[in-house]
Amino acid sequence: MATDARLAELRGGGGAPYTRRPERVPCSHCGASSATPLHVDNCSRHQRCFGLIDPVKVWVQCDQCGLVRVDRPPSGPQLGAYYAALRGEGGDVAPPDAPKLFNHLVIADGILDRIDAHAPRSRRMLELGSAWGAFAAQAAWRGFDVVGVEAAPAAVAWSRGTLGLQVLEGSAPEVLPDGPFGVVALWEVIEHFIRPGDLLTALAERMPPGALLALSTPFLDHPMHRARGFDDPMWRVPGHLVYFDRATLKACLLAAGFEELERWSSPRHLGSGNVLARRV
Numbered sequence: 001m002a003t004d005a006r007l008a009e010l011r012g013g014g015g016a017p018y019t020r021r022p023e024r025v026p027c028s029h030c031g032a033s034s035a036t037p038l039h040v041d042n043c044s045r046h047q048r049c050f051g052l053i054d055p056v057k058v059w060v061q062c063d064q065c066g067l068v069r070v071d072r073p074p075s076g077p078q079l080g081a082y083y084a085a086l087r088g089e090g091g092d093v094a095p096p097d098a099p100k101l102f103n104h105l106v107i108a109d110g111i112l113d114r115i116d117a118h119a120p121r122s123r124r125m126l127e128l129g130s131a132w133g134a135f136a137a138q139a140a141w142r143g144f145d146v147v148g149v150e151a152a153p154a155a156v157a158w159s160r161g162t163l164g165l166q167v168l169e170g171s172a173p174e175v176l177p178d179g180p181f182g183v184v185a186l187w188e189v190i191e192h193f194i195r196p197g198d199l200l201t202a203l204a205e206r207m208p209p210g211a212l213l214a215l216s217t218p219f220l221d222h223p224m225h226r227a228r229g230f231d232d233p234m235w236r237v238p239g240h241l242v243y244f245d246r247a248t249l250k251a252c253l254l255a256a257g258f259e260e261l262e263r264w265s266s267p268r269h270l271g272s273g274n275v276l277a278r279r280v
């Protein structure tokens, strides 16, 4: 039959039908393997480059701690190949134009006001996922000694050459400069890690007690996500592997040695929250 022939062709090409999904990974936060299916979506509805990653994404919620994660995360090399293909297909490869850069600098300024209000112990700052460098540049302009880490080569080159920033090319945990840092920032980064607790622990090791952690991530219990439900395009972002709500993020931070200080809505990413936390 035609259908069988098509299936044989797919299998012959190395494709694994999602109906043969292996066992899901245990929860990275509490270790429980029991989880409840939450949502299934198709990444190819969101990004046209989907050939190098399983476009069908199954989200589950841990029965024990409530953390929401993909049940079968892509490997590091799979994600790397996907991002490389995305950049090759004309993804987000252009630096921000002047109005967009200005907007990002002003938003960064507001965040830096809050960071400075907590009197960071040192001006040495690490930003993971520094992208085109707006936040790092504004921090440097306000007197922080910033090192950025960014995976996209074009963004690294532009933020180094145009903004004069110190940026390491790569991604954590492979590329993670030695501390100590007075401030560590990661904007829309932590949801890309299937084991976010391991990342936070690695950062905590580079931060003395009192150092500040600043991050943003989508919050499932944010009013924007409650309003949009599963229509929210974030469910189809291939690189997103884990989603928090207020309780699960607080627990994950606490387990890694951080206490939350402040939480407020991100003015830049719909439904994301900004969080400031202190290394205990």
Ligand SMILES: [Zn+2]
Pocket: 027, 028, 029, 030, 031, 032, 062, 063, 064, 065, 066, 067
């Ligand atoms: Zn769990």
